[in-house]
Structures are given as C-alpha cells and as structure tokens.
Amino acid sequence: MTKSTAAPATRAETRAELSRVPYDLLVIGGGILGTSVTWMAAQAGLRVAMVDAGDFAGATSSASSKLVHGGLRYLQTGNVKLVAENHRERRALAGEIAPHLVKPLTFVVPIYRGGPHGAAKLGAGVFLYSALSVFGDGVGKVITPQQAHARVPALKTDGLRAAAVYGDHQMNDSRVAVMTVRAAVDAGATVLNHAEVVGLRKTGATVTGAELRDRLDGGEFGVSARLVLNATGPWVDHLRRMEDPAAEPSIRLSKGAHVVMRRHEPWKAALTIPIDKYRVSFAIPWEDHLLLGTTDETYEGDPADVRPTEADVTQILDEAGHAVLGSQLRREDLTYSFAGLRVLPGGTGRVAAAKRETVLTRGTGGMLSVAGGKWTTYRHIGRVVLDTLAHLPGRPLGDDLADILPAVPLPGLASPDAVAMRLWTERDPGARMDPLVARHLASHYGSIAFDLARLIRDDPALGERIHPGGPDIWAQVVYARDREWAATVDDVVRRRTTLTVRGLDTPDVRERVAGVLTG
CATH class of the missing domain: 3.30.9.10 (D-Amino Acid Oxidase, subunit A, domain 2)
Structure with a gap:
C-alpha cells in the first residue's frame, strides 16, 4: 500500500522545530480544551505549540456520550x-x-x-x-x-x-478532535502527540517551557515559550505540582x-x-x-x-x-x-451534583492551568482561556485576541449527502464506492473524503474494507498515518476509524494495521 502525497512534517522534523522555535504559547494537553485553545491561538496569529503524552483526545475527550x-x-x-x-x-x-x-x-x-x-x-x-x-x-x-x-x-x-x-x-468526538487539530495546524500551530512532559523549564522562578520525551522512540527535547498552558485534564494537578510541589489539589x-x-x-x-x-x-x-x-x-x-x-x-x-x-x-x-x-x-459532596464548570488557576511560576469542559462549548471555553491569557498581569499575549476570531469552519465543510452521492456516482465505474462506504466517509470526513478517493484511484487495494463487518477501509489507515498523526494501532482503530466501537479490531486486523503504520 502506497503513502499519500503532501504529507505533513515527520515526527523528527516536528521535534526539531519545537526545539528551535521560541513560541508565544505552549499548550500541554491535546484534549477538548487544549485543541480548542491551540486552534484559537493560531487563528489569532500567535506562535503556538501543542503536545500530548498520548494521542490527541486519547483519554476522556474521546470517551464522551458523543x-x-x-x-x-x-x-x-x-x-x-x-x-x-x-x-x-x-x-x-x-x-x-x-x-x-x-x-x-x-x-x-x-x-x-x-x-x-x-x-x-x-x-x-x-x-x-x-x-x-x-x-x-x-x-x-x-x-x-x-x-x-x-x-x-x-x-x-x-x-x-x-x-x-x-x-x-x-457526533463522533474522536473525528471532531482530529479535525480541530488539523484546523489548528492549518492556522499555523505546531503539534506533536505521544510526547510526554518530564519537567518544566524555568527562567528564575517563571515557567518558560517544558522538557519532553518522545514516547515512541525515547528521544528527548525541549520547548521554550513565553507562556505555558496546562490543559492536561485529569492530570492537571500532577503538572501543577511540577511547577510547585506544594500546590493544593484544584479538582x-x-x-x-x-x-x-x-x-x-x-x-x-x-x-x-x-x-x-x-x-x-x-x-x-x-x-x-x-x-x-x-x-x-x-x-x-x-x-x-x-x-x-x-x-x-x-x-x-x-x-x-x-x-x-x-x-x-x-x-x-x-x-x-x-x-x-x-x-x-474541588469540593465535597456527591460528584453527580457538582457543578460542571471550568477551573482556571495560575501557579507560582506563572503557568495557567485549565480543566473541565464539554464538547458542546469547547470553542467558547477556548475563547475564554485565550482572553485570560491575553490579559495575564505582567505577561500578556495581546489585547482582546478572542474578540477578533472569525467563525472558521472545521476542515472538510460540505454536505455529507452531496459528498456521498458524488462518491457513489463517480463517472469512472472502477472508482465508484459502495454506498455504505461512501456514506461512512462523507459523514466522518466531509469533503476530505475526496482525498481518500484519490488514494484509492492510485491504489485500488485501499478501497477494500478492513473488516467485512464494518464500513472502514484501508485508505483511512494510510490517511491516518500520513495526514492525521496516527502513530499506534490504537490511534487508528479507536480514534481514526470505528473498528473498535464495532468490535472489529481483531488480532488479525490489529496486526495488519500495524503493518501499514510501519510500511
């Protein structure tokens, strides 16, 4: 199976860029909040980087009620x-x-x-x-x-x-997360998943970046930034204690x-x-x-x-x-x-009765920590955090950044019905898709489904279903590898496709997906 063209930077190239460029903002955590703030900050013209110890939306942000x-x-x-x-x-x-x-x-x-x-x-x-x-x-x-x-x-x-x-x-929360990351990168952000923060950089007592380890190959590197945002969700207090060992629990x-x-x-x-x-x-x-x-x-x-x-x-x-x-x-x-x-x-009482609200704290080293949110309002929360960052005493990023943000759509904006119909009625009979596959791609990728169709034209084997019990096809695996930062089998079967939720990630499927990722 062939590689798609126009691939983004490799992990090595991204690591080199993260090490070299001084950023306005480093976002640690690629879940709902991290991806939203990264997208908003990039749209506002800031030099922003985002890293995550696992995959983007690899934890709670892909475990919602959809x-x-x-x-x-x-x-x-x-x-x-x-x-x-x-x-x-x-x-x-x-x-x-x-x-x-x-x-x-x-x-x-x-x-x-x-x-x-x-x-x-x-x-x-x-x-x-x-x-x-x-x-x-x-x-x-x-x-x-x-x-x-x-x-x-x-x-x-x-x-x-x-x-x-x-x-x-x-929605499919994993697909919305991947599309948001892509939107952030299209706006100029630099992103890397499977990159774990092992320490914080400090200038004097001020947090000015992070030291990281690539979980895939063990490589170590650092990122420097004027401001650091801790958006690590359930791990938010763990990172706060890196900044200040005496930090009290906030969540x-x-x-x-x-x-x-x-x-x-x-x-x-x-x-x-x-x-x-x-x-x-x-x-x-x-x-x-x-x-x-x-x-x-x-x-x-x-x-x-x-x-x-x-x-x-x-x-x-x-x-x-x-x-x-x-x-x-x-x-x-x-x-x-x-x-x-x-x-x-943080507080007492039954969690079922606790308020579902965002927690914002600033540490002794100037790191801003944000936790709590929901997919419905993730853009709004991103704007609120960006506005807070813009007005931090002593280290503002700029005035009213959130006020200038346009309503930019996520990549692939198109009518799924129109996309599916076009895929299904392709003039070249050899390029026509099964209607179920066409509908599946249209509703998970929008107009980006045409990029997958081009992969299939170049290599017809990519149009085959990964498992006969579901609509996911091999072009999705190649596209996930080359254009959507998928690096592990779970990245693909759990978050770039629907194989796992359908119970179709069999040992054979996982082995074959691993072969594509390393091919």
Whole structure:
C-alpha cells in the first residue's frame, strides 16, 4: 500500500522545530480544551505549540456520550442561562463550524406510570428547551406511546403513559478532535502527540517551557515559550505540582462509563431515560450501534487506569432496562465498553451534583492551568482561556485576541449527502464506492473524503474494507498515518476509524494495521 502525497512534517522534523522555535504559547494537553485553545491561538496569529503524552483526545475527550447538546437536565436546577449558552454554541457547530460532523438527532423521554416526572412537567420542560434553541430543532412536545414506539422500536410499552420529544445533536468526538487539530495546524500551530512532559523549564522562578520525551522512540527535547498552558485534564494537578510541589489539589474526578451494543433494528430517535428526579441515562443510536450510559461516580485512582468495571456495565444495562426491551440488552451483543473522567471543581459532596464548570488557576511560576469542559462549548471555553491569557498581569499575549476570531469552519465543510452521492456516482465505474462506504466517509470526513478517493484511484487495494463487518477501509489507515498523526494501532482503530466501537479490531486486523503504520 502506497503513502499519500503532501504529507505533513515527520515526527523528527516536528521535534526539531519545537526545539528551535521560541513560541508565544505552549499548550500541554491535546484534549477538548487544549485543541480548542491551540486552534484559537493560531487563528489569532500567535506562535503556538501543542503536545500530548498520548494521542490527541486519547483519554476522556474521546470517551464522551458523543452529544452536542443544550443540557436538558440543567433546566431541572433552573440554570436557564447555561442551557441558552449551550444552545448558541450547538447551533454554531451544527450550522457554521461542523455541519458535516455534527448531526441532528431526536430524543424521546418515556413517561411511565409511577415515574419521577409527569407528562405536564416534561412537556413544559421540552417546550422551554426548544424555545431556548430558537426552535431550531422543532418544537418540544408530548407524544403518545404509539408515536414513541414508532420512533424507538425497542421501547418498553408496559406502563408507558406518554413521552416527551425534543431535538439535539450528536457526533463522533474522536473525528471532531482530529479535525480541530488539523484546523489548528492549518492556522499555523505546531503539534506533536505521544510526547510526554518530564519537567518544566524555568527562567528564575517563571515557567518558560517544558522538557519532553518522545514516547515512541525515547528521544528527548525541549520547548521554550513565553507562556505555558496546562490543559492536561485529569492530570492537571500532577503538572501543577511540577511547577510547585506544594500546590493544593484544584479538582476532583468523576468516572463516566459507557457500553456499545449491536442494534437489532433501526432507531429513528434516541432515548433519554429518567432514572430518578435528577439523573438520566441515554440510549443513543450511534455508528450503526447503540450507545448506552453513563455512570457518574467519584474516582480517586490513577487517571491512566480508568476503565469500565463489571459493576459499571451491569449498572448501565440495568438503567437502560428501565425503558429498553431486554432483547436489545443481551450481553452477547456488547461490542465495546469505555470510561472517561469528568474533571470537576474541588469540593465535597456527591460528584453527580457538582457543578460542571471550568477551573482556571495560575501557579507560582506563572503557568495557567485549565480543566473541565464539554464538547458542546469547547470553542467558547477556548475563547475564554485565550482572553485570560491575553490579559495575564505582567505577561500578556495581546489585547482582546478572542474578540477578533472569525467563525472558521472545521476542515472538510460540505454536505455529507452531496459528498456521498458524488462518491457513489463517480463517472469512472472502477472508482465508484459502495454506498455504505461512501456514506461512512462523507459523514466522518466531509469533503476530505475526496482525498481518500484519490488514494484509492492510485491504489485500488485501499478501497477494500478492513473488516467485512464494518464500513472502514484501508485508505483511512494510510490517511491516518500520513495526514492525521496516527502513530499506534490504537490511534487508528479507536480514534481514526470505528473498528473498535464495532468490535472489529481483531488480532488479525490489529496486526495488519500495524503493518501499514510501519510500511
């Protein structure tokens, strides 16, 4: 299989550039917050570098519920302003920034006899929710059990009195992360994954960069910068203690686990399942499967060791069973389970009741640390952090940087329907794609799918499916290697393709992917 042309800089070239160039800003951490700030800073004309000890979005940022939403449950606590702010960002992502990656999805909230919420309350809630979104996804309303069952064929109907319905959006978080990194690089940023910070550079008492080790070959190098941003998520306090060994904890962690199931029949909507007065669980059609979750429990272990337990899986299946038929919840249909860590402000009490807000701190050496965020508002949080960096006392980066940022779309902006149709109806019969593959590429790459089509024209073997059970093809592996910073098998099967979530990353597939990465 051939290499694609016009490849970005190699790791060695990137390391040399990071060592040589003095940066305005070094971002440590390539998750939701790090990629957003890097993108915003590059758009504002700053010399910015971003490094991550693992892969971009390799931890919690690719372990979300895959939703871009206003947060219906926040209405329960009266936080109308937060819901309205979330909706504004959701509309921007779905309309201007990433309509090729962010898809509308209808949600049904079943109302059972003896349940925690009544029809009148939920009906008013979903109507207000849709009003706060300027009715961009229709009008929230109450529907009959028959109408709910038509949308969700696996819905339990025993005791079902009615259902509320509203609109939100979903995405593949890993693909949005990769596209954001690409947007940052297109704007001038320098990025490197699998590069671990082993120490901070200091000039006097001031943090002015970092010492790093390449986890792939052990090579060591350093980066110098006027300002350093610690955006390492669950590891934020670990890096703060590198700056100041006496730094007090600033955060606490909550584990959120999910499971992925084979779906027996198409769903036209997702389920929001009330568990009690405050908690809900989701059953979401995603990547031709069913995504279930999530949990919300205190986590005090090593962030690198977070994983779903048997108790997590049991809890998720049991909670889904409030509204989903048991025939859709068989253990043999489970293809994948995963867990991530929510970063919450430090404090006491149940993590499920803790505020989901961003924590900003500045250390004794001048390093700014930021933690906590969600995909829906990741651009907004990036702007807030950039504005904070611009006005740091004594070391500002410039005035009102965030105010000049345009609404730049993510790469690949195009109608997935139009892209898929063009791939499917290619004039050259030998270059036409299977409709399922064409739809898959169009909805994960947008117009960049045409770059993959060109790879296939040059090497038809790249058009073959990696596994007959899914739509991912070998061109995606080559493209991930050459254009999307994929360096390990997990980078490819978990975050550049959908192989893992579909349960298709067999030993044979992983071995063949490894061969392409080293080829």
